[in-house]
Amino acid sequence: MNDYLKLQGVRKLFGDACVLDNVDLEIREGELVTLLGPSGCGKSTLLRCIAGLTELDGGSIMLAQKDVTRQPPRDREVGMVFQSYALFPNLTVGQNVEYGMKMRGMSKAAQRTRSEELLALVDLEEKRDVYPQSLSGGQQQRIALARSLAVQPKVLLLDEPLSALDAKIRKNLRTEIREIQKRLGMTTLFVTHDQEEALIVSDRVCVMKGGRIIQDDSPEGLYTAPRTEFVARFMGSYNVFTRPEALKLFGRVDSSADSFALRPEAITLLKAGEAAAAEEEGRILLDASIHSVSMLGNIIRCTAEASGIRLTVDVLNDGSWLRLREQDQVTLVLDPAQLRHLEREGA
């Protein structure tokens, strides 16, 4: 196996609370893996364990075929970007980027060349001699990225790097980070609580809950096939049904699962009159009334009530649904093949 970063049975306790519970994780060289989860799920702690800022209570960490479990942070060759940037306020942007190289005893000239290269990479060459406080949050975070890349780390750890930024800058910077990561082939571990961010930037997403990785999948896999109710709910707008609800809607379900999930865009909405035309094999038609409508831009998200169950339905905003109003009578077309049968928690 070509596992560049390999965690085995990583455990961490804070007092009696188990923050990391036997976490196994393998990352290939050049891969960007995201740890996704709500606050308190242990994702940041895991990152800090890899960086060496938090000591393990069990398990091992291998980086590039080398056991780094007991090594101090400075010998691990990992780069880290913090949510709060953590730039040194007493140093200029250039000095910040050069700090790591200076600590490793690189020559002045080499430091200079490399820092210029990196400042060009994050597109901030002209800010070389200013102090970080005079830069915007997005710029500061790009400097922090350049600083951590300067010493050519074996793995880059990003601890919610975008959470302190406002929405527009966040979107730009996440694409920028992804581009730089791809260009340098940098093995990267990205921590976030934002599922959209995770799906967009990652090669692979690990959803964490209660100190464990509960699903490790590609972004497509994670979105289309959540394995448990927790993941389905965390991915956003999924309709999650209990077994009785699913039986009521679909008539029968071919498994012993207790909960089920259905993506909002897997439900087709028909105007009350058109129903007959859409009859296809296996599809289920339900009369429903619209409860609320919200306009998201390219899609319209509405909640509809059928047999006393409320469902979220996404329809493409192609102009045909402009007159959708609350209380309108519609027909829902459900495809049993699209229904996800969810595993029990902790299984």
Next chain:
Amino acid sequence: MNTRKAGLAPRVLILLLMVYLLVPLLATGLYAFAQDWQNSLLPRAWTFDWFIQMFQDLRFMEALWTSLYLCLISVVVSLVVMLPAVFVITMYFPRWESLMKGIVVLPYAVPGVVAAVGLIRTYSSGPLNIAGTSYLLVGAYFVVILPYMYQGIRNSLLTVSAAELLQAAELLGARRRQAFMNVILPNIWPGVMVSALLSFSVLFGEFVLTNMLVGGHIQTIQIYLYKRVGESGHLASAIAISYFVFILVLSMVLMKLGKKMGGVRG
């Protein structure tokens, strides 16, 4: 700037406060320059005699010097001990913080007289017989300024998020000592400077503890002032005014210094 103008009431209040604070100082100032001030609203004649007398008085210069170096030594010793200590506690043993907070306010809780009596009792016999010496005084001063130094250093560390800066530096390959010297220290320096200055002023004006501990042996400026008050009010006023100007200049110099270090670079 879009600061709103203050209303009438706050302005009057501030004016009254200024009057309350400045009138005694002004009176002392006038008295220090007055030659004859008996039954008139303002002095009849002005003179520099009191100041000349003061500066010609060797004992005054000596007392000033004694005060200066005792306070300076105490503050420096406190800096040398407290900087690393507070750093280690806040960074690595945050659980001790609540205990430290309690210990550190103890000097407030013990009245000067009680502390002095206790210290004299403890150090006037036995292996450490240092009663009446400047060693005891420096030790006592160290305790007096403990709260200011501890809180000042701790708050500076927290405001610059020293923990994250330190971690960032360590991940970039710095040793802890290196990281402390070139990342933490330059950033907390202005804050530390301010608490050092505050401590210095507190010590410079300290009288009760000093008088009881070493009153008969060492003359600090406060003890000297106390002894001269009875002799000549004019002279005492002159001393008080010089003392005030000295502290004012000192404060301004140190503030400038702190600002420079914080603003430009470490």
